[in-house]
Amino acid sequence: MGASGYTSRGASTSSPTHASSTPSRATPRSARATPYSRSAPAPATSQPASSPPRPTASPPSRSTRAWSTQSRPVSGHSTWRTSSRVIQGDAMETEFPKFDVCVANIPYGISSPLIAKLLFGTYHFRTATLLLQKEFARRLVAMPGDSEYNRLAANVRMVADVKLLMDVSKRDFVPMPRVDSSLVEIQPRGAPPEVDLAEWLGFTRECFGQKNKTLGAIFKQKRKILDLLKRSQRSERCTSDAPGTGSGIILGVLDDDGNDEACSDEDGDSGDRAAGFSTEEVGAFKERIAGALESTDLAGKRPSKMSNDELLYLLRLFNERGIWFQ
Numbered sequence: 001m002g003a004s005g006y007t008s009r010g011a012s013t014s015s016p017t018h019a020s021s022t023p024s025r026a027t028p029r030s031a032r033a034t035p036y037s038r039s040a041p042a043p044a045t046s047q048p049a050s051s052p053p054r055p056t057a058s059p060p061s062r063s064t065r066a067w068s069t070q071s072r073p074v075s076g077h078s079t080w081r082t083s084s085r086v087i088q089g090d091a092m093e094t095e096f097p098k099f100d101v102c103v104a105n106i107p108y109g110i111s112s113p114l115i116a117k118l119l120f121g122t123y124h125f126r127t128a129t130l131l132l133q134k135e136f137a138r139r140l141v142a143m144p145g146d147s148e149y150n151r152l153a154a155n156v157r158m159v160a161d162v163k164l165l166m167d168v169s170k171r172d173f174v175p176m177p178r179v180d181s182s183l184v185e186i187q188p189r190g191a192p193p194e195v196d197l198a199e200w201l202g203f204t205r206e207c208f209g210q211k212n213k214t215l216g217a218i219f220k221q222k223r224k225i226l227d228l229l230k231r232s233q234r235s236e237r238c239t240s241d242a243p244g245t246g247s248g249i250i251l252g253v254l255d256d257d258g259n260d261e262a263c264s265d266e267d268g269d270s271g272d273r274a275a276g277f278s279t280e281e282v283g284a285f286k287e288r289i290a291g292a293l294e295s296t297d298l299a300g301k302r303p304s305k306m307s308n309d310e311l312l313y314l315l316r317l318f319n320e321r322g323i324w325f326q
């Protein structure tokens with residue numbers, strides 16, 4: 001499977017057609033010969049042998065978005081043509097057919113939502129090799145304690161193994177883009193994690209919004225407490241009304257880390273009332289949060305340095321006390 005525009009200048013992969021909203025990036029020099037290139041036609045433009053001849057199409061306009069999928073038999077190229085299919089559409093809107101391997105030179109602007117779609121959608125695939133902007137790739141493969149460690153890395157590592165394969169210099173592209181690239185392989189883990197993923201994603205959003213603050217400081221903020229109380233009551237209502245019909249995963253970006261600015265604590269009791277809660281209700285909920293943190297030695301830890309196991313442990317403690325994040 002690959003993102004594709006149209007073939008040009010004899011390149012066997014697809015060409016440098018870019019949506020106007022994405023940074024201009026050309027075909028990498030080193031990517032021009034594909035494993036299929038010696039005898040097979042260009043995947044993105046091939047047609048089934050049985051298809052009627054296709055009228056010569058003019059290249060898509062710059063705003064055209066194309067997503068192509070190809071499958072090929074395991075041995076030989078003879079029936080390859082009949083098994084390829086081109087799907088034209090926005091990769092973020094189009095339902096992908098079943099696939100096992102994804103190889104894509106994607107527009108960098110959709111890196112995060114596309115990875116979210118692949119990993120947290122309904123797809124079951126073996127491996128995805130993606131060319132990404134170098135800085136994004138570094139953030140994706142970062143480990144706890146690295147300065148780049150972030151919500152994206154934590155979320156992706158919850159469901160997949162990620163490996164940096166190689167850097168690709170911007171000088172390897174014609175024309176030369178502004179940014180360097182890296183090739184990354186993402187392999188989903190076989191077994192799904194033992195956590196409600198929507199809950200996990202909500203939890204990491206809270207933690208990594210201020211990833212360098214201690215958990216104690218993050219979960220002491222009044223606005224955060226009120227927000228969590230609202231969510232927790234809603235979650236409990238959903239569960240009692242219709243078990244198993246929680247809000248589910250809302251696909252979107254995985255890496256919207258905040259800027260570590262604390263929420264304001266200015267609202268007092270009037271803030272509680274404005275939010276529809278009594279002061280006692282808020283106080284009791286605050287105690288529940290503090291209780292979860294105090295029952296571990298995690299209150300002094302910072303999300304940017306915590307492993308997923310530690311974060312998961314804390315999430316379970318919160319959930320056991322009726323504190324919900326989705």
Ligand SMILES: C[S@@+](CC[C@H](N)C(=O)[O-])C[C@H]1O[C@@H](n2cnc3c(N)ncnc32)[C@H](O)[C@@H]1O
Nearest residue numbers: 003004005014017018019027066090091105107
């Ligand atoms: C980096 S280029 C890669 C082109 C080609 N696959 C190659 O390797 O040479 C990314 C391509 O994705 C297209 N594109 C941009 N946004 C897209 C989207 N949302 N869905 C599908 N394709 C998109 C661009 O028009 C461009 O052709």
